[in-house]
Amino acid sequence: MRRLILPLLFGLCGAAVLIGLGVWQLQRLEWKETVLAAMAARIGGPPIPLPETPEKTRDNYQTVTLTGRFLPGHLDVMSGQKLVGPGFRVIAPFETEEGRRVMVDRGFVPDAERKTPRTGAGVTEISGNLLWPDDADSYTPAPNLTENLWFARDVVTMAKALNTEPVLIVAFTDTGEGVSPVPVDTMSVPNNHFQYAMTWFSLALVWLGMTVFWLRRMALRIN
Structure with a gap:
């Protein structure tokens, strides 16, 4: 049975890494949704006069x-x-x-x-x-x-x-002369972190399944 310890640890460590990456993507998802919400609030907020010295970090959107x-x-x-x-x-x-x-x-x-x-x-x-x-x-x-x-x-x-x-x-107002406004929105900002998280979690399940499969084969050979 000692021969199974190293493969078991390898399998568990690999699954832990993949699960950790999935959790990290969920954290990134929460961060991105906060950013997008702030962007949407600024985009849809009441207009103000043009700032004297616009700054990207403060005034973007x-x-x-x-x-x-x-x-x-x-x-x-x-x-x-x-x-x-x-x-x-x-x-x-x-x-x-x-x-x-x-x-x-x-x-x-x-x-x-x-x-x-x-x-x-x-x-x-x-x-x-x-x-x-x-x-x-x-x-x-x-x-x-x-x-x-x-x-x-x-x-x-x-x-x-x-x-x-x-x-x-x-x-976002029409300036005429056949030019169609293309207003700023949040749709163009990619937010694929949920899909990434599901991918990592799926890989973790596959990794665990393969680990169980190989451990069973090794156990049968030992016996």
Whole structure:
């Protein structure tokens, strides 16, 4: 029977590790749900005036309202909509009544309408959410400045190109000219921790089952 002790310990330790990973994922799930709830509360909260010095940690997803006018020029960021197909997000410079220049993500236009001239409609009020997207990574191509084609919403780089503050507001009000708003929501934030937890727990059950199977075979051989 001593020959069974080491395999038994190995099996129990392996199962304990897998169960521990499952529990860790459940803890991550609780954390993510808290984060998503805070995001949803901020997204759906009453709008406030644009902060003087917006900060990502404090103001990300904050609902804001601002009055001013769109300035000439815009950036086209590749995007897509399930029911429409490929297209672009229109990122435009916006000058507030106080003279601040920020960026507004006006929304989505289909590929066929990309070249349509858009100049804004005079003084307008916009409501939206402050956002610091994490679209760009080390694999994101550099923008094609000749074609005004961008592959991610890199706030700092876009601000330099448009000569604005590094501040992006994703509009949920309609800014017109055929641009469809794409409001910020929590649906785009992945939350797969429950599935991960179930995977680890399932593997733990399989591990325990295989451990019992091999222990029984070893016991029969010993006897």
